[in-house]
Amino acid sequence: MNLKEFCNKYPEVVDDIQKVKRVYPMKLSEYYLGLIKEKGDAIWKQCIPDIKELEDSLNDEDPLLEEEYTPVPCLVHRYPDRVLLLASNKCAMYCRFCTRKRKVGKEVTITKEMISSAIDYIRQHKEVRDVIISGGDPLMLDDDILEWIIKGIREIKHVEIIRIGTRVPCTLPSRITPELVNMLKKYHPLFVNVHFEHPAEITEESKKACELLADAGIPLNNQAVLLKGVNDDVKVLKELFHKLIQIRVKPYYLYQADQVKGTEHFRTTIEEGIDIMHKMIGFTSGMCVPQFIVDAPGGGKIPLLPEYAQHRTEESLFLKNFEGKIVEYKNPLSIEVKKKSTSGRMRIAVVFNMKKEAAKNMPEDAYAEFDEITVPLAIKKALEKKGHVAELVEANESFVEKIKQGDYDFVFNIAEGLNSGARESQIPAILDMLGIPYTGSGVLTQAITLDKTRTKEILMYHGVPTPGYQLFNHWDEKISKNITFPLIIKPNAEGSSKGIRNNSLVNNEKELRKMVKFVVNNYKQAALAEEYLEGREFTVSIIGNNPPKVLPIVEITFDYLPSGVHKFDSYEVKWYWDNPTNPVDPVVCPAKIDDELRKKIEDVALRAYKALGIVDLCRMDMRLDKQGTPHVIDVNALPGLMPDPLENSRFPKACYTAGMSYEKIINTVLSEAMKRYGLPAETKRLKHASRNSV
Numbered sequence: 221m222n223l224k225e226f227c228n229k230y231p232e233v234v235d236d237i238q239k240v241k242r243v244y245p246m247k248l249s250e251y252y253l254g255l256i257k258e259k260g261d262a263i264w265k266q267c268i269p270d271i272k273e274l275e276d277s278l279n280d281e282d283p284l285l286e287e288e289y290t291p292v293p294c295l296v297h298r299y300p301d302r303v304l305l306l307a308s309n310k311c312a313m314y315c316r317f318c319t320r321k322r323k324v325g326k327e328v329t330i331t332k333e334m335i336s337s338a339i340d341y342i343r344q345h346k347e348v349r350d351v352i353i354s355g356g357d358p359l360m361l362d363d364d365i366l367e368w369i370i371k372g373i374r375e376i377k378h379v380e381i382i383r384i385g386t387r388v389p390c391t392l393p394s395r396i397t398p399e400l401v402n403m404l405k406k407y408h409p410l411f412v413n414v415h416f417e418h419p420a421e422i423t424e425e426s427k428k429a430c431e432l433l434a435d436a437g438i439p440l441n442n443q444a445v446l447l448k449g450v451n452d453d454v455k456v457l458k459e460l461f462h463k464l465i466q467i468r469v470k471p472y473y474l475y476q477a478d479q480v481k482g483t484e485h486f487r488t489t490i491e492e493g494i495d496i497m498h499k500m501i502g503f504t505s506g507m508c509v510p511q512f513i514v515d516a517p518g519g520g521k522i523p524l525l526p527e528y529a530q531h532r533t534e535e536s537l538f539l540k541n542f543e544g545k546i547v548e549y550k551n552p553l554s555i556e557v558k559k560k561s562t563s564g565r566m567r568i569a570v571v572f573n574m575k576k577e578a579a580k581n582m583p584e585d586a587y588a589e590f591d592e593i594t595v596p597l598a599i600k601k602a603l604e605k606k607g608h609v610a611e612l613v614e615a616n617e618s619f620v621e622k623i624k625q626g627d628y629d630f631v632f633n634i635a636e637g638l639n640s641g642a643r644e645s646q647i648p649a650i651l652d653m654l655g656i657p658y659t660g661s662g663v664l665t666q667a668i669t670l671d672k673t674r675t676k677e678i679l680m681y682h683g684v685p686t687p688g689y690q691l692f693n694h695w696d697e698k699i700s701k702n703i704t705f706p707l708i709i710k711p712n713a714e715g716s717s718k719g720i721r722n723n724s725l726v727n728n729e730k731e732l733r734k735m736v737k738f739v740v741n742n743y744k745q746a747a748l749a750e751e752y753l754e755g756r757e758f759t760v761s762i763i764g765n766n767p768p769k770v771l772p773i774v775e776i777t778f779d780y781l782p783s784g785v786h787k788f789d790s791y792e793v794k795w796y797w798d799n800p801t802n803p804v805d806p807v808v809c810p811a812k813i814d815d816e817l818r819k820k821i822e823d824v825a826l827r828a829y830k831a832l833g834i835v836d837l838c839r840m841d842m843r844l845d846k847q848g849t850p851h852v853i854d855v856n857a858l859p860g861l862m863p864d865p866l867e868n869s870r871f872p873k874a875c876y877t878a879g880m881s882y883e884k885i886i887n888t889v890l891s892e893a894m895k896r897y898g899l900p901a902e903t904k905r906l907k908h909a910s911r912n913s914v
């Protein structure tokens with residue numbers, strides 16, 4: 221298609237084209253015009269003038285300040301060891317988004333003398349080891365003039381490599397002739413940087429042009445610009461990069477569009493660019509992924525990446541991989557961990573256990589109760605907002621050393637501990653020993669509440685209702701006459717519905733024996749058989765101490781479950797059905813209950829809280845029996861604190877319903893703990909203050 225045919229086909233745009241042409245020249249090849257499939261497509265947008273070019277009064281003509289870095293005409297020396305030689309101001313086509321829109325196609329001639337003096341400049345500047353011949357498009361020059369330039373540069377000893385920047389293989393592929401490549405290959409090492417924007421530009425013709433160059437031993441790289449409406453889509457860009465690599469062109473840069481006058485309608489936000497990179501990196505060959513570059517005014521090229529680093533301590537870096545999984549990279553053990561100066565602010569360690577993938581020989585929920593790194597990070601942020609200094613400390617084997625070295629005034633404890641049945645008491649025990657105050661319940665309470673049988677014994681002693689039970693250490697123990705089926709079989713010392721499956725509800729001895737075996741074998745602990753209550757289920761959260769405050773009650777509904785899935789909090793229900801993608805919200809807060817029931821539930825909760833010696837915060841699960849009496853079925857002195865409301869973490873949910881923000885929740889728990897230790901709220905540095913000020 222030639223331009224005349226084009227104008228006949230689209231007469232409605234001719235007027236606008238005429239207007240724009242007077243300001244910004246228009247030119248294209250019949251070849252490129254022929255790639256247009258329909259009005260306004262990606263090819264059209266790149267080559268057909270748009271009236272919007274004239275409506276842009278905001279942007280700069282020379283946003284990269286190239287003129288400031290032009291020591292001699294036609295040469296830009298912006299970076300220490302490389303220069304840009306503008307050898308021509310003509311192109312095979314005038315791209316509507318061109319960064320050098322102010323220059324290309326204008327009636328300023330670049331003379332031989334100008335180029336000679338630019339080459340002289342390179343000769344005199346020994347630091348220049350890389351010369352980029354660009355323009356406009358240097359391949360618009362005749363072969364003999366081009367050769368004269370390349371030869372002149374090649375003769376300079378300190379110039380190591382020559383690059384040619386050209387869009388001709390894309391916009392006028394017939395310009396790449398055997399004669400041209402035979403000339404170019406005499407001046408190796410010589411690179412060609414091409415400029416494709418859209419997969420529709422990779423045709424038989426452009427493929428042939430690139431292959432001619434590649435066959436002459438010329439490495440090819442592509443520089444693309446992210447353009448709204450042209451290629452601002454991960455699918456389009458992936459296809460482009462995949463096609464490029466097949467014609468031996470390596471995607472080199474993807475540029476954020478510059479703030480050039482007349483090109484505003486092509487610009488995207490930087491976030492869109494980063495998002496596209498995020499969806500590309502790791503999902504396709506690294507060979508196909510260019511670097512994303514922003515050429516900010518005066519700043520030069522600045523690479524941008526999605527945020528992979530999540531949290532840095534002196535010991536390690538927590539990283540998010542392309543799939544969103546958090547991993548830890550540890551620094552060499554030899555580095556000295558320096559203490560930060562924290563004059564006047566309280567230093568708080570957020571102590572946690574990291575969620576890990578369950579190893580092959582473990583049940584899939586082996587680490588169900590551990591936290592994602594997002595939880596300690598959110599707690600840290602909440603504490604920092606209050607003016608404290610907060611650091612993450614993982615409760616692993618090197619915990620004692622780390623906590624001693626860290627010189628902390630207080631610990632925000634969410635660690636579940638490791639290995640044993642009393643693991644939740646490990647961190648409190650160590651902290652008690654070292655004399656470091658901490659949030660949440662102490663050693664005895666943490667050890668007891670993790671043990672369901674001991675918890676029930678204490679509750680029963682204090683007259684707090686809890687279902688009848690029997691503890692099985694072995695699958696073949698005699699069944700007590702005091703308990704009645706149906707029973708629910710759980711590991712004796714776990715939280716987060718760990719070890720409770722849909723078939724944990726048993727109706728007869730045979731089923732009971734089978735599930736006891738499952739628990740004893742897989743969780744290496746005794747199994748609790750507890751009488752099953754069929755009534756409604758509630759979760760009660762309590763915060764504070766004097767007096768403790770019952771937060772809005774949560775009801776867990778099970779009505780939405782398909783038949784065959786039992787109506788209790790099994791692992792399947794909690795982690796498969798109750799997740800942000802489930803359209804039914806099974807966690808109702810505040811629960812729809814009358815005042816009488818609410819008072820009953822609150823009373824039971826507070827009595828249990830007191831009987832078990834819980835402090836600061838806790839979450840309890842309850843179920844109603846046939847008479848409507850609430851029974852405590854589980855007590856969690858280390859409730860989950862996932863910040864994202866969509867995660868339905870129950871303790872935060874109750875707090876949110878009470879009008880508290882996440883920051884408020886965390887700092888309330890902290891201040892309640894501080895009060896217990898007799899510390900005023902404005903406490904800054906504690907016992908180590910004097911040591912630090914030396």
Ligand SMILES: *Cc1c(COP(=O)(O)O)cnc(C)c1O
Nearest residue numbers: 296297298299302303304352521
């Ligand atoms: C882009 C550019 C270069 C080359 O930069 P690389 O990152 O080495 O590709 C050199 N000079 C100027 C003025 C440039 O804009």
Ligand code: SF4
Nearest residue numbers: 311314315318356387
């Ligand atoms: S080929 Fe390059 S220099 Fe020429 S108009 Fe297109 S983008 Fe601008």
